[in-house]
Amino acid sequence: MLLTTHATRPTVTSELHSRILALGLILAGVFVFLHKAITLDYPIFPDETRTVWNLEILIEFAADNRPVRIESFLPAKSEDRELVDEQFYSGPFGLRLDQEGENGNRKAIWTYRYPEGPKVLRYRTTLVEETRDTPLPPEMQRENRGGDVLFETSLERQAFLVWMSNLRRQSADKETLVDLMLQELFSTNLSDEVAALVRPLPPPLDRLELARMVLETQGVPARIANGVILDDARRRAETVSWLEYHLNGKDRRYFTLGNPSVFFPLWYGLDELVDADGVTELSTQLSLQPSRLAGGSGAASGLGNDDPLLSLFSFDKLPLTTQLVYQVLLTIPVGILILVFLRQFVGIQTLGTFMPVLIGIAFRETALLTGLLLFSLLIGLGLALRFYLERLKLLLVPRLAVVLVFIVLCMAVITTLTAESGVRIGLSISLFPMVILTMTIERMSIVWEEYDAAEAMKQGLGSLAVASLTYLAMTNSQVEYMMFNFPELLLVIMGLCLLMGRYMGMRLSELRRFRDLSRPE
Amino acid sequence: MRPFFPSLAELNRKGVMGLNERNLRLVTELNPRHLMRLVNDKSITKNLAIAAGIPTPELVGTIRTSWDMRGLAEMLARPGGVAIKPANGSQGNGILVITDPVAGGYRLANGQRITFSDLRFHVMNIRSGMYSLGGLPDTALLEERVRFAEVFDDISFKGVPDIRIIVLKGVPIVAMLRLPTAVSDGKANLHKGGVGVGLDLTSGVSRLGMQYNGLIDQHPDTGNPLMGLKTPFWEEMLSMAAQAYDVTGLGYLGADIVIDADRGPLLLELNGRPGIAIQVANRFGLRAHIEPVLARDTSGMSVAERIAFGQEVYLSVHAPVSAS
Numbered sequence: 001m002l003l004t005t006h007a008t009r010p011t012v013t014s015e016l017h018s019r020i021l022a023l024g025l026i027l028a029g030v031f032v033f034l035h036k037a038i039t040l041d042y043p044i045f046p047d048e049t050r051t052v053w054n055l056e057i058l059i060e061f062a063a064d065n066r067p068v069r070i071e072s073f074l075p076a077k078s079e080d081r082e083l084v085d086e087q088f089y090s091g092p093f094g095l096r097l098d099q100e101g102e103n104g105n106r107k108a109i110w111t112y113r114y115p116e117g118p119k120v121l122r123y124r125t126t127l128v129e130e131t132r133d134t135p136l137p138p139e140m141q142r143e144n145r146g147g148d149v150l151f152e153t154s155l156e157r158q159a160f161l162v163w164m165s166n167l168r169r170q171s172a173d174k175e176t177l178v179d180l181m182l183q184e185l186f187s188t189n190l191s192d193e194v195a196a197l198v199r200p201l202p203p204p205l206d207r208l209e210l211a212r213m214v215l216e217t218q219g220v221p222a223r224i225a226n227g228v229i230l231d232d233a234r235r236r237a238e239t240v241s242w243l244e245y246h247l248n249g250k251d252r253r254y255f256t257l258g259n260p261s262v263f264f265p266l267w268y269g270l271d272e273l274v275d276a277d278g279v280t281e282l283s284t285q286l287s288l289q290p291s292r293l294a295g296g297s298g299a300a301s302g303l304g305n306d307d308p309l310l311s312l313f314s315f316d317k318l319p320l321t322t323q324l325v326y327q328v329l330l331t332i333p334v335g336i337l338i339l340v341f342l343r344q345f346v347g348i349q350t351l352g353t354f355m356p357v358l359i360g361i362a363f364r365e366t367a368l369l370t371g372l373l374l375f376s377l378l379i380g381l382g383l384a385l386r387f388y389l390e391r392l393k394l395l396l397v398p399r400l401a402v403v404l405v406f407i408v409l410c411m412a413v414i415t416t417l418t419a420e421s422g423v424r425i426g427l428s429i430s431l432f433p434m435v436i437l438t439m440t441i442e443r444m445s446i447v448w449e450e451y452d453a454a455e456a457m458k459q460g461l462g463s464l465a466v467a468s469l470t471y472l473a474m475t476n477s478q479v480e481y482m483m484f485n486f487p488e489l490l491l492v493i494m495g496l497c498l499l500m501g502r503y504m505g506m507r508l509s510e511l512r513r514f515r516d517l518s519r520p521e
Numbered sequence: 522m523r524p525f526f527p528s529l530a531e532l533n534r535k536g537v538m539g540l541n542e543r544n545l546r547l548v549t550e551l552n553p554r555h556l557m558r559l560v561n562d563k564s565i566t567k568n569l570a571i572a573a574g575i576p577t578p579e580l581v582g583t584i585r586t587s588w589d590m591r592g593l594a595e596m597l598a599r600p601g602g603v604a605i606k607p608a609n610g611s612q613g614n615g616i617l618v619i620t621d622p623v624a625g626g627y628r629l630a631n632g633q634r635i636t637f638s639d640l641r642f643h644v645m646n647i648r649s650g651m652y653s654l655g656g657l658p659d660t661a662l663l664e665e666r667v668r669f670a671e672v673f674d675d676i677s678f679k680g681v682p683d684i685r686i687i688v689l690k691g692v693p694i695v696a697m698l699r700l701p702t703a704v705s706d707g708k709a710n711l712h713k714g715g716v717g718v719g720l721d722l723t724s725g726v727s728r729l730g731m732q733y734n735g736l737i738d739q740h741p742d743t744g745n746p747l748m749g750l751k752t753p754f755w756e757e758m759l760s761m762a763a764q765a766y767d768v769t770g771l772g773y774l775g776a777d778i779v780i781d782a783d784r785g786p787l788l789l790e791l792n793g794r795p796g797i798a799i800q801v802a803n804r805f806g807l808r809a810h811i812e813p814v815l816a817r818d819t820s821g822m823s824v825a826e827r828i829a830f831g832q833e834v835y836l837s838v839h840a841p842v843s844a845s
Contacts, residue, residue: 344541393642396649396656446651450614451713504546506539511527514537516736517801518527 022498029491056320057123061279063115069277070110073267089122103268129262136251146219159193204256227265237286287320330483335470347509351443356466363471382441404438536808551772560791569768581663602666607652613710615652631707670780678742680707688774690819691766692831694810696720697802717802722835725755731801749845754786763824809838
């Protein structure tokens with residue numbers, strides 16, 4: 001039927017063909033989506049989930065044919081804390097688990113006799129976050145009578161006694177004494193006694209350890225916890241250290257930088273997360289990502305994974321860093337969909353076809369307002385240079401190169417200036433796409449010369465408006481959540497684009513363009 | 522008063538077509554991509570036209586390599602002046618017209634002076650692809666300068682008036698005259714503020730005009746009425762445009778023609794995706810002209826038959842006007 005009509009009425013066939021294809025894609029996407037949402041009870045909104053986190057420790061190093069021993073702390077298990085779905089990727093390495101180490105730590109120990117070349121070790125698990133109300137283990141909750149002063153040299157003991165007597169004089173009870181001690185310890189100007197006592201460790205462990213020792217002498221059980229702050233998903237999470245102690249019947253935590261609402265301790269004590277022997281170029285990467293599947297402790301083990309249809313569409317088995325990349329990648333089609341709509345139905349003029357979406361992706365690094373400011377600033381500077389270069393009569397490609405180098409230079413200057421003034425945009429600028437900026441400048445200057453400044457501004461502003469819209473859509477948490485957990489929606493987007501590809505009606509801008517034609521004569 | 526948004530019903534009644542519809546129904550459907558090369562590259566178009574006996578401005582030379590650059594001064598010395606164009610340019614971008622040499626350089630058509638080194642730089646920009654589609658390296662084309670006939674002097678401001686004829690499946694369906702203005706800097710480009718004037722397809726007599734998509738009936742600079750001017754060589758131009766279809770095989774074409782004072786009408790270039798502003802110049806949508814032609818099989822028709830058919834369709838939409 002399709003083939004026979006093809007010979008005679010090509011328009012009708014391609015029309016019908018694309019409609020059938022679009023309908024098929026949309027139906028398939030919607031079917032899988034509904035199957036997951038209704039039959040398998042996947043939550044549709046991100047806030048329906050109780051947050052469960054996927055944690056990954058990735059250790060990369062180069063080995064040189066020498067015996068290698070890598071020790072890494074793992075999150076500790078306890079009665080209140082459950083680790084689901086622990087996975088080790090060890091390659092040829094031997095793996096031993098040290099379940100009951102000092103301070104209640106757990107350790108994985110990887111060993112291999114003659115490794116060669118670059119190696120990767122990986123650990124993954126799913127865990128529940130902790131908050132400030134999470135109780136400390138029972139052995140931490142027994143206050144005792146206090147211990148001896150632990151300092152070795154007489155100078156230290158002297159300084160300690162002076163400091164403590166000062167603190168005792170200035171405080172009313174043990175609780176205010178501890179508060180005062182911590183406040184003094186983490187203020188910028190240390191008194192001489194405190195400076196003499198600070199432990200020879202990297203900050204902030206030097207002061208945390210001193211605080212812990214002081215608490216011990218006061219009979220307050222205390223420990224140093226190392227872990228990650230969960231307030232935001234990051235590709236690379238940094239480990240931070242804090243102090244946990246129990247005073248006057250209450251569990252307390254002291255964070256040196258702000259007070260996070262959710263966090264997770266990984267290990268206790270003064271050691272580093274990973275300890276390696278016999279390797280070079282060691283790099284450790286911790287990543288965290290909120291997991292959708294929750295609503296029960298066992299849910300994170302992967303609801304739909306038994307369903308063969310769904311395992312095709314699930315990103316659960318990928319490494320976390322890759323998952324985070326996909327979380328961003330999957331939102332890009334949504335931005336493209338908006339762009340197609342704005343071009344085919346509204347008729348907004350932009351510089352370059354997909355340029356606005358690329359700019360929108362770049363805004364991810366900077367957030368919207370700073371992104372817009374930076375972008376306009378850099379375009380302005382670049383255009384000024386471009387008009388100056390016009391006088392020098394350079395060939396096209398070298399001229400583009402000069403503009404690009406200039407853009408990098410401007411970015412470097414902006415970063416340094418903002419870093420000095422303490423504004424944070426400097427850090428986020430790093431990956432701002434210079435090539436896109438350079439091409440935008442070139443196109444804009446050509447439009448400027450061939451038409452006029454107004455036309456160039458119109459197209460530039462059009463691009464920025466579309467970029468902002470796509471950025472807002474692509475970073476919307478609901479969109480991010482839906483696209484990542486229901487990637488079958490890509491089929492729906494594809495179908496919609498197919499349908500829009502056959503839209504023959506007027507664009508909104510054309511209605512305005514032809515407005516004079518619409519007056520009856 | 523100009524309404525902010527028009528009535529969709531009225532636009533539909535007049536059969537006004539948008540870019541989406543043009544792209545889908547005309548360009549994609551009737552212009553196979555591999556044939557677009559024939560009109561995108563002006564040097565190919567020129568060779569095709571010469572082979573078919575369609576008159577075009579004479580080619581002075583092409584500059585493709587740096588070796589060719591050595592001949593630039595000699596080519597520019599041609600008496601009567603030359604036009605420098607990017608072979609793959611679009612919308613008239615990158616075109617420079619030189620009238621004659623002056624002290625320290627050359628005079629441009631708009632009266633300004635340009636130095637030889639500036640000209641070399643312009644040619645280098647053309648070659649590096651600044652004006653070509655997709656930024657691909659390009660060739661610079663040097664053609665004899667057309668000395669425009671004086672017919673449209675009353676309604677032109679400096680520069681180059683030209684005639685655009687839309688040809689659908691070999692049938693000329695609508696035409697307009699494009700006039701340069703002060704704002705368009707001597708170019709007859711509608712985007713840049715040139716004036717478009719609808720032409721009666723049967724006689725070549727001018728009707729009312731448009732600028733920036735607004736309706737006008739006088740030239741904005743000279744103030745002379747646009748209506749009622751007879752275009753000379755009209756039948757010849759229609760047949761040049763209709764022939765362009767046989768030469769290229771493109772079903773939806775815009776033929777751009779200028780009138781030289783000595784040589785008569787010359788085919789300047791062909792356009793494989795001609796714009797839709799011509800609807801405003803003609804005060805009517807394209808659909809009424811297009812539907813009867815699309816419904817008819819034109820493959821066996823001669824040039825004369827196709828012209829007659831196009832005029833018949835035109836008369837079913839527009840009343841003829843007579844020269845004043």
